[in-house]
Amino acid sequence: MTNNLFADIILPLAVRGRFTYSIPDNIEAEIRPGVIVNVQFGRRMVYSGIVCRVHDNQPEFKNVKPVIRVISGTPLINTSQLKLWQWISEYYLCSEGEVMKAAMPNELSLSNFKSRFESFIKLSRGFTDEELNEILDKLKKAPRQQEILSAYIRLTGYSKGREILPVAKSLLLSESHSSAGILDVLIDKGFLATISLPVSRISEKDSFREPVKQLSKAQTAAFKSIKSQFAEKDIVLLHGVTSSGKTEIYIHLIEEQLKLGKQVLYMLPEIALTTQIILRLKRHFGPVTGVYHSRFSDPEKVEIWKRVAENGLLNGYRLILGVRSSLFLPFSNLGLIIVDEEHDGSYKQHDPAPRYHARDSAIMLASVHKAKTILGSASPSVESYNNAVNGKYGLAELKERFGLIKLPSIVLANTREAYRKKLMVSHFTPELLQAMDQALAKEEQIILFQNRRGFSPYIECSDCGWIPVCIQCAVNLTYHKGIGKLVCHYCGYTSDMPSKCGNCHSTGMVTRGFGTEKIEDEIKIVFPSARVARMDQDTTRNKNSFNKLIRAFEERRIDVLIGTQMISKGLDFENLTVVGILNADNLLNYPDFRAHERSFQLMEQVSGRAGRRQKQGKVVIQTSDPANKIIRLVLRHDYVNMFRMQSEERRTFNYPPYCRIVKISIKHKDRVQLNYYSDLLGRELKEIFGKRVLGPESPVISQVQLWYIKIILIKIEKEKPPAKAKQLIIEAIDRLEKEKGASTLRIAIDVDPY
Ligand code: ADP
Ligand code: ZN
Numbered sequence: 001m002t003n004n005l006f007a008d009i010i011l012p013l014a015v016r017g018r019f020t021y022s023i024p025d026n027i028e029a030e031i032r033p034g035v036i037v038n039v040q041f042g043r044r045m046v047y048s049g050i051v052c053r054v055h056d057n058q059p060e061f062k063n064v065k066p067v068i069r070v071i072s073g074t075p076l077i078n079t080s081q082l083k084l085w086q087w088i089s090e091y092y093l094c095s096e097g098e099v100m101k102a103a104m105p106n107e108l109s110l111s112n113f114k115s116r117f118e119s120f121i122k123l124s125r126g127f128t129d130e131e132l133n134e135i136l137d138k139l140k141k142a143p144r145q146q147e148i149l150s151a152y153i154r155l156t157g158y159s160k161g162r163e164i165l166p167v168a169k170s171l172l173l174s175e176s177h178s179s180a181g182i183l184d185v186l187i188d189k190g191f192l193a194t195i196s197l198p199v200s201r202i203s204e205k206d207s208f209r210e211p212v213k214q215l216s217k218a219q220t221a222a223f224k225s226i227k228s229q230f231a232e233k234d235i236v237l238l239h240g241v242t243s244s245g246k247t248e249i250y251i252h253l254i255e256e257q258l259k260l261g262k263q264v265l266y267m268l269p270e271i272a273l274t275t276q277i278i279l280r281l282k283r284h285f286g287p288v289t290g291v292y293h294s295r296f297s298d299p300e301k302v303e304i305w306k307r308v309a310e311n312g313l314l315n316g317y318r319l320i321l322g323v324r325s326s327l328f329l330p331f332s333n334l335g336l337i338i339v340d341e342e343h344d345g346s347y348k349q350h351d352p353a354p355r356y357h358a359r360d361s362a363i364m365l366a367s368v369h370k371a372k373t374i375l376g377s378a379s380p381s382v383e384s385y386n387n388a389v390n391g392k393y394g395l396a397e398l399k400e401r402f403g404l405i406k407l408p409s410i411v412l413a414n415t416r417e418a419y420r421k422k423l424m425v426s427h428f429t430p431e432l433l434q435a436m437d438q439a440l441a442k443e444e445q446i447i448l449f450q451n452r453r454g455f456s457p458y459i460e461c462s463d464c465g466w467i468p469v470c471i472q473c474a475v476n477l478t479y480h481k482g483i484g485k486l487v488c489h490y491c492g493y494t495s496d497m498p499s500k501c502g503n504c505h506s507t508g509m510v511t512r513g514f515g516t517e518k519i520e521d522e523i524k525i526v527f528p529s530a531r532v533a534r535m536d537q538d539t540t541r542n543k544n545s546f547n548k549l550i551r552a553f554e555e556r557r558i559d560v561l562i563g564t565q566m567i568s569k570g571l572d573f574e575n576l577t578v579v580g581i582l583n584a585d586n587l588l589n590y591p592d593f594r595a596h597e598r599s600f601q602l603m604e605q606v607s608g609r610a611g612r613r614q615k616q617g618k619v620v621i622q623t624s625d626p627a628n629k630i631i632r633l634v635l636r637h638d639y640v641n642m643f644r645m646q647s648e649e650r651r652t653f654n655y656p657p658y659c660r661i662v663k664i665s666i667k668h669k670d671r672v673q674l675n676y677y678s679d680l681l682g683r684e685l686k687e688i689f690g691k692r693v694l695g696p697e698s699p700v701i702s703q704v705q706l707w708y709i710k711i712i713l714i715k716i717e718k719e720k721p722p723a724k725a726k727q728l729i730i731e732a733i734d735r736l737e738k739e740k741g742a743s744t745l746r747i748a749i750d751v752d753p754y
């Protein structure tokens, strides 16, 4: 029998809405928001879902199914999290179930999740010192038993009145060179006892602790300014040039929050960055500091999740350093969120839904907790800086590097001219080679940045121009020399390197362009005695590969590090003086309204790695277009004028921050059908939104994994709340999906595409 109570439940499905089930009497007491339950959905499927509301409103449909069972008695999701999920699903037009899938480690919702337990040994009761001495003296005739007990005392430092600490059984046996049989005798005699304790899956060493550093005058001023602006505003943008000491300011803000008993979330865009910052944070805050990113295994993620939930308890995490998904951890008491490198595109999730922006969602999360948010960057996004200029956010600035070290000097190297004068050595200009020579002679270190991995972005027949392309995507295949294959960077398809042209059978296949792998090869030839390494997706597939590369560079076991955007951000190396940007052109020529902003940010960011400690660094930018406006601005580190210029363009052509964009992508395996349905949707939307609709158009990559793609953009006025427009978009898509044959389409909505 059921009483008249019902539960609204979030299921991990892409279907919008919550699902209502009846609550059987026998489990009524356990059903609360945040609890995980099993329910039937459809004919056969049983899902784990999250209860988000309990009520007595009889649903309108018949045959309301009952909740089958409760998986976790205690709520695993708190109400703040449920609020965030709801906001994300409403704002980004996805289901709460999709948010749930992104938010929770899989194993958390399984009924059979088990911690790993290990046997520990402890004293059976609080013996006095005299008693212990007496026991040791009894045991004189059993020296091996005596040794176990002495080892226990040695390891735990036990004496009367002290806490009785457990020692791992394996450790005790190895310390006393003894066996389990002999240990059992001591247990039988009632001196020692066994307990089973969950063990951590996360290896952490507690480093020695240091007080936080004293802030410089400029830092103190910025710190005070942030705090006074927090009195009126919830969000402050910290605009500080690279190496101005933003991180130290965060550390001071964190210290204050921890003293108040609050939790802090510190977000970074890139896993590679967590390696250095986590050490900096642990040095000050010790074991309350945890790190979270996608390289952790599911059981490790579950443990971190639980330790965040155990805020305040022994072992609880109160400071989390993490990438975008760390937003979903079960914080109960956040005081501050730091979004470092807030301009970074990796904060936006592209696929699958929820296509959320972690910076904007963090601001929402902070407001749920009534916490403050600090956005930090050396080159803020046009959106955030605009918010600061018009007073929506506070603004604090640091205009000089810590220690008054000058920003790196930037040299432009004209590749077109160098090619013409035959001065290029492989892909390197004389300017870059000279800077590298000088640095290597002084045993200083170098970073070379190239935003393409692999050996060459495509290969080509030198006779007829034939280029091998992916069989599933409309892209050229990238040549990877290390594995000797052509690889598609969109779907992972690989094929052998052809020995002959697929068109004219000529044997003249040549590589074109260059990626990090080729640069690595050629640097080794040009500088045979330099120690060279590469950091990109291909060299960092293992969990510890970031740590190893970063440590090796810190310990000066690498002279030249070549990498993709992974090395461009946030890293802090003492002895790094020269940065080379190998090809600025392919950054600038990307067809996107943010391309210029992005290339400025990337160049500023990667330049910022040079000369951070003792002396001014040097940056060489190789380009065929040294007169380019953006490059001229990078040359002067002139963020504000970059902002003005971009802002003006966006206003003229109506792009964010002057409007909101909703991007709809429509996919079909048949090009004709795709054209038909995307035109239909385009017309429908134009009837509603008129000129605000752009497209349907084919994107630059018009086919991926056999699916042809069309894009429709809708520009919504900034002045009006977007909910109404979004509702109309959803309705138009729903209508399209009901058209005959439309079930073979794939439609994705991306709000604020980035
Ligand atoms: P940013 O985050 O702005 O790039 P960091 O906080 O990493 O800058 O600071 C740059 C360098 O200067 C780091 O090596 C850091 O340890 C050092 N530094 C910054 N502030 C201080 C300070 N107040 N005292 C000592 N060293 C500092
Ligand atoms: Zn050919």
Ligand code: ZN
Binding pocket: 470, 471, 472, 473, 488, 489, 490, 491, 492, 493, 705
């Ligand atoms: Zn492909």
